[in-house]
Amino acid sequence: MPVFRYEDTEGDPLQTNLEPIEPPPLMEVAKAWGLRVRYMGRTSPYLGLYRHRFEDHPAEILLATHEEQVFFHELAHAAQWRVWTDPDNCNKLRLEVTAELASCVLARLYGRQDPNEGSTYEYICHYCEQERKDLPRTLWALVSDTEKLLRAIIDTQETLAREEVHA
Ligand SMILES: [Zn+2]
Secondary structure, three states: OOOOOHHHOOOOOOOOOOOOOOOOOOHHHHHHOOOEEEEOOOOOOOOEEEEOOEOOEOOEEEEOOOOHHHHHHHHHHHHHHHHOOOHHHOOHHHHHHHHHHHHHHHHHHHOOOOOOHHHHHHHHHHHHHHOOOOHHHHHHHHHHHHHHHHHHHHHHHHHHHHHHHHO
């Protein structure tokens, strides 16, 4: 819990490198897509954030947690910009449900931590309730969109792994 502003404190500089000792799985995919990934202190209400590039800022993923599934969720948002024609004009329900579903599958496939499926369920329910949508129908309608995101991520990962074998 932050009490003082960092700028108002004195003494030896704080250890400000918040990166995990080992990067999460699929970090190579983010790098291959030219994303900047930064670990930050908890300054925003978000645990993770994907920001698409604008002007001369590169696309980036901001993380306030080492939880792999949060990174996978943001990576799935990045995939939306590679796979869909116009994510900016998609509704929030489609953006969030597909990102969260994809992250849950990625946690099963690549995660080193236990997939947090309970929180995935709650997250998706929350968006369905907010938009007054039926849960099973929403999931069914978004399965194929989610698969495209997964394919983009997994194909990149597999290509990188093959290149590593041949290098
Ligand atoms: Zn999201």
